[in-house]
Amino acid sequence: MIIAVDGPAASGKGTIARALARHYGVPHLDTGLLYRAVALSLARAGGDPADAAEAEAATAFPDALLADPELREEATGALASRVSAHGGVRAALMERQRGFAAQPGGAVLDGRDIGTVIVPDADAKLYVTASPQVRADRRVREMEQHGISADREAMVAEIIARDARDMGRDNAPLMQADDADLLDTSNLTIEQAIQRAIALVDARLECHGKM
Helix, strand or coil: CEEEEECCCCCCHHHHHHHHHHHHCCCEEECHHHHHHHHHHHHHCCCCCCCHHHHHHHHHCCHHHHHCHHHHCHHHHHHHHHHCCCHHHHHHHHHHHHHHHCCCCCEEEEECCHHHHHCCCCCEEEEEECCHHHHHHHHHHHHHHCCCCCCHHHHHHHHHHHHHHHHHCCCCCCCCCCCCEEEECCCCCHHHHHHHHHHHHHHHHHHCCCC
């Protein structure tokens, strides 16, 4: 059983993916962390995110980097969006993601190209989204909870710009797979979004005879 969860930043896809993994008893991979690790590795090496060769070289990061708290910072996420546009970076990380998905019992993966590129034959696919304004509010609240001040309007602008980069890149652009169920979390609580996600996945699994 493979479940693919795609969507833009701060849409709630990570929270939903983790909840689905717990519900179905399978492992979860936040594939965005892989790209953030590449970005952080590149930044610490003083590399240029626009240089495809330097970005690809940064994919050789040690596994221990995936636990670094700096991966969660907004600056790292913005840089990850830039390095992920390089085909060489995506190719280098693709097999790692597919290997995770192919493990016995299945898995839940969330990212931006899971249902379209990484595991296009996933048993269930969700495209999780929300309005830029709602997503900005979520980011601001999250940062404030960690004692970091944030400008809401600047955050809205950054989210819109990041969406444009992710959707407009030549390599594996962010998009809803044709067979993915749309889940707009703009007006849903976390619990409501999770329950809706479970219902959508259950329906897909039933169609595949896996319920």
